[in-house]
Amino acid sequence: MSEELPGIPEAPRLEALFKFAHGHRVRYEEVDAQGIVGSAAWISLLQLGRIEYMRYLGLLLEGGNRAPVQAVVRRTVVDHLAPARFDDPLAIRVRTAQLGQRSARFEYIVDNVETGLRPVVGETVIVCVEIATFRSSPWPEFWRDRVREFEGENLILGQR
Secondary structure (H helix, E strand, O other), X not given: OOOOEOOEOOOOOHHHHOOEEEEEEOOHHHEOOOOEEOHHHHHHHHHHHHHHXXXXXOOOOOOOOOOOEEEEEEEEEEEEOOOOEOOOEEEEEEEEEEEOOOEEEEEEEXXXXXXXXXXXXXXXXXXXXXXXXXXXXXXXHHHHHHHHHHHHHHOEEOOO
């Protein structure tokens, strides 16, 4: 419980920034020899969350590669906070935190639904590229409009 200070509004809870969550139960192949979800598996799980988020927003086109542009990963950061084990139910929360002209920054928080532990938080920067040349390209306007509409006032526009 946070203590309110006079004249200073309480900070919003981190979870309130995330309007999308994807449920996932840890599969056997996602755990390592120590019996916990390994580093590489977390990157795949964040990607799963991001793809489901984009599907939810209507940003994935049939076949995935029929659009003249694609989103490719430029950078991924994962902070490991607690273990997750086989069969743990997870909520993978995803949001677009920042939308530039040619790139976007996604943020993730992953929670264990049963224990309340937060195994990881993460961030991915993706870049829009033209398929034919594989060079960066501005996001299509429909993509920008849909992200702005969904994320609302918490979306940072432009570069940091």
